Amino acid sequence: MKIILKLFMMFYTLFLSQSLIASEVVATVNGSDITQKDVNDFVVSSIPGASFSALTYEQQKGVINQMINRKLFLEDAKKMNIASRPEFIKELEKEKENLMLDFWMKDKVEEIAISDRDAKIYYRDNIQKFNRPASVKVRHILLASEAEARDIIQRLKRSNNLKKDFISLAKEKSTGPSAVNGGELDWFIKEQMVPEFSEAAFSLQKGKITTQPVKTQFGYHVIYLEDKKEQRLIPFEMVKSDIINVLRRLKFKAKLERLSKKMKKTAIITVK
Structure with missing residues (x-):
């Protein structure tokens, strides 16, 4: 009985904490709250598969600022009494009809x-269609010259904590846009990158770096392999x-x- 009660309390606490996070107020505009759920819903609707928590601090600030602007613009629209305009009412009816048809089609499809x-x-x-090609997740440091790239490689070869030092050097030295994230790139397949970069990345072992600078049209890269997924069905x-x-x-x-x-x-x- 005690075990059941503990499990119940654990799940209840988890549910409660998730609810509190969702309702947490991130900004207030003239007394109207913007919650964690509001900003996350906004991100998900704008970028499918994304989430507010996965964004960088600067990106999160940008999303919150967009939400604040939306509240302010909506307030102004209400003051202008736009909702009572005949053309607005006409367009609203069209949207209602479209939404009704969407629900109708959804019901018919599910039948x-x-x-x-x-x-x-x-x-x-x-x-x-269900074959997934091999993919990799890497970090990279982009440099202007081969000499700079070789120097970074030598420094990393002496490292006792390769991943940690790679991230630090990427933030400090890389000229690429991923520098702020420690050189991190999203998962990609061979065809998604320039051939030189892909060949080097896919030839690496997990947790290893390229021992020679990788030259592409963008400059010279030092690549670190985070993880790899083999081709699979x-x-x-x-x-x-x-x-x-x-x-x-x-x-x-x-x-x-x-x-x-x-x-x-x-x-x-x-x-x-």
Whole structure:
């Protein structure tokens, strides 16, 4: 019983802390609060897959400033009584209709049943879509000259904490935009970078650096391999729901045609 109670209290505390974080006020504009949830929702809607907490301090300040501006502009719009203008009301009705149709289509799509067999056939017939090429995550230091790059490599070879020292040197010496993040780049596949950079990055072992400067059109790079993912096939179960959604949308097109014809038979339509 005590164990159950402890588990309950642990999950309750976690839930409560998450709720408090979401409702935490990050700014107030004329008495109107902007919460952590507000800024995170704004970031997610602007950049799918991103989150407010993952942004740099400067980026977070920029987002909060945009939210403050939005509040101020909205206040001014309310003072101008824009909501009562006939053209606003007309556009609002159009948006309501569009939103209603979006919900209608969503309901119609979800009515379509897709069997596991159909989903597996699609997976088998489109297997190339579910192959994920190898990818790497690296840090790099971009320098103007080969001599500077060689000097950095020699300094790092003497390091007792390679990753920590690499990050420090990237922040101090790199001329690239990723310098502020310690030279960190997001995951990428070979084709996403210039050939010289990709070849060097993909040939590295995890936790190692390039022992020679890597020359590209941008300058000379010293690269550190954070992590690597080998080419892999995504299992069916991981993409099953996505496949079902794809098949539903494909079947919905045919269903829409049939539905349109059926409705037109009973509707009174005059084309002028």
